[in-house]
Amino acid sequence: xxxxxxxxxxxxxxxxxxxxxxxxxxxxxxxxxxxxxxxxxxxxxxxxxxxxxxxxxxxxxxxxxxxxxxxxxxxxxxxxxxxxxxxxxxxxxxxxxxxxxxxxxxxxxxxxxxxxxxxxxxxxxxxxxxxxxxxxxxxxxxxxxxxxxxxxxxxxxxxxxxxxxxxxxxxxxxxxxxxxxxxxxxxxxxxxxxxxxxxxxxxxxxxxxxxxxxxxxxxxxxxxxxxxxxxxxxxxxxxxxxxxxxx
Numbered sequence: 001x002x003x004x005x006x007x008x009x010x011x012x013x014x015x016x017x018x019x020x021x022x023x024x025x026x027x028x029x030x031x032x033x034x035x036x037x038x039x040x041x042x043x044x045x046x047x048x049x050x051x052x053x054x055x056x057x058x059x060x061x062x063x064x065x066x067x068x069x070x071x072x073x074x075x076x077x078x079x080x081x082x083x084x085x086x087x088x089x090x091x092x093x094x095x096x097x098x099x100x101x102x103x104x105x106x107x108x109x110x111x112x113x114x115x116x117x118x119x120x121x122x123x124x125x126x127x128x129x130x131x132x133x134x135x136x137x138x139x140x141x142x143x144x145x146x147x148x149x150x151x152x153x154x155x156x157x158x159x160x161x162x163x164x165x166x167x168x169x170x171x172x173x174x175x176x177x178x179x180x181x182x183x184x185x186x187x188x189x190x191x192x193x194x195x196x197x198x199x200x201x202x203x204x205x206x207x208x209x210x211x212x213x214x215x216x217x218x219x220x221x222x223x224x225x226x227x228x229x230x231x232x233x234x235x236x237x238x239x240x241x242x243x244x245x246x247x
Contacts, residue, residue, distance in 0.1 A: 089115060092179075102182035106189050110231040113189075115179060121238065122193050122227060123177050129240060134169040134201070136161065146228070146241040164206035168215055172198035180224070187232040190241070195223045222246045 085107060092115045093100035107113050125144055132140040136157045142150055160167070174197045181192040199221055202213035213219075226242035229235070 085114075092116060099179065099182060102184070103179075106182055106184050106191075106231070109184055109187070110189065112236070113231075118191065118238070119177055119179060119193070122191075122225075123174050123195075125227070125238070125240070126174065126177070126193075126195050126197070126223070126225065127171055130197070130199070131169070131171055133157070134167040144240060146239050149240050149243065160203075165211070166204050168202045168204055168210075168213075170200040172200060172218055174198075175220075184231070187230050188228060189231050190226055190228045191238075192224060192226045194246070195221075195225065197221050197223070 086104060089103045089107060090100045093103060103113075103115055128140060129144055131137075132144075133153055133156075138150075138154055138157065141153055145153060174195060176194075176196040178194045179191055180194050181190075183190045197220070198218050200215065200218055202210045202215040205211050222245075224244045224246055225240055226244075227238040228241040229238045
């Protein structure tokens with residue numbers, strides 16, 4: 001160039017400046033329409049989030065389907081447990097096949113039934129009942145006896161109280177407890193247990209004199225008690241429904 005300003009160069013510079021100013025006026029300014037679009041977008045996002053949350057609340061997670069082998073394994077495990085339970089029950093009954101069959105029928109009606117566990121509970125109940133009767137504790141007896149047996153025990157306690165008598169008793173222990181019979185009638189299960197226990201017991205009058213028994217001698221006592229429960233009930237507790245003396 002020779003130092004002169006070309007008219008076309010000036011023209012291009014003017015056009016470039018105009019274009020730049022025009023772009024700045026458009027890009028650098030927020031219009032009311034743009035703000036409205038942003039607000040609509042935000043509202044739509046909130047609506048989608050609310051819809052997603054509502055849908056999630058309604059979703060119920062279904063259990064996964066186990067692989068086909070799992071069902072077979074569960075069946076095999078159940079069969080094994082059943083076989084083990086039958087073996088234990090027959091071993092418990094010994095040579096008394098009739099008792100074994102009755103206990104198995106009870107087990108079938110109530111899968112939670114276990115003769116060893118039942119017998120442990122029966123031994124505890126026996127000690128509690130014998131002790132509560134000697135003490136005249138009707139509250140404990142009411143939880144362990146049927147209504148008919150409770151009425152009989154309560155009447156005997158009342159007669160003793162009316163005479164002013166007290167039982168001085170120490171429970172030594174249970175020497176033996178055997179299941180003699182088991183029966184299932186409809187949903188009512190009954191199990192007969194023979195207890196051989198040792199007690200120190202004496203009855204005293206109002207003045208404290210011993211009128212029966214011996215406070216210094218251990219006495220062997222034999223009782224045959226019948227426990228029952230409704231296997232269709234959610235209540236797992238057995239109650240004493242009958243007592244009898246040995247033949």
